[in-house]
Amino acid sequence: MSAQIIIIEDEEDLLELLEYHLSKAGFRVVGFLSTKKVEDFLLEESADLMIVDRNLPGVEGSEFVKYLRKNGYKIPAIFVSAKDSDKEIEEGFLRGGDDYVTKPYNINELILRIKAILRRTKSYVESGKLAYKDIVLDIDKREVFVAEELVALSKLEFDLLLYFINNKNIVLDRNRLLEDVWRDTYLKQDKTVNVTVNRLKNRIDKENKKGYINAIRGVGYKFC
Secondary structure: OOOEEEEEOOOHHHHHHHHHHHHHOOOEEEEEOOOOOHHHHHHHOOOOEEEEOOOOOOOOHHHHHHHHHHOOOOOOEEEEEOOOOHHHHHHHHHOOOOEEEEOOOOHHHHHHHHHHHHHHOOOEEEOOEEEEOOEEEEOOOOEEEEOOEEEOOOHHHHHHHHHHHHOOOOEEEHHHHHHHHHOOOOOOOHHHHHHHHHHHHHHHOOOOOOOOEEEEOOOEEEEO
């Protein structure tokens, strides 16, 4: 699954243009005209990167990113803004921006900057491969590499890892895992989830030092 990008831009024509170009480049895109509903979205969905205008109605863009950082959201953010003085650009970085592009800009350059950040954050799909930290999934060949070493996984383990990565940093309860990963198999029970998760954990992190899969007591698991 391709990277999901949030765009917060109050000019509707520009928002639609950005959505078009980024979708054409292979990204999943969700657009907002203000910051008002973004946090509600993030409580339900994961995102890999945000593109944020600073001149927004209500909460100013960089103040919103600063707020998200204080509340534990680590989603990379690129500011795209007409605020182009040295002081304003510095302000954007100090408030949590990972990059800063001034308007008007070249869309191809913006896409290159997006890809560069996604490569650094290890959450990017290109040519049928999904990467996260030191894990690379070749989705077409259904192969998994950890620290560049091939790791043998069963079909269920591969599907579970893929699901975890696509829903990273989200607490997933066992019922959701059963419905979305196990689906119609007869082995739908909590004990099966626990056994499979622990087996996957041992395969991708033999020494249990990386902390990929975290058990949330009484609820389920979170992949981070």
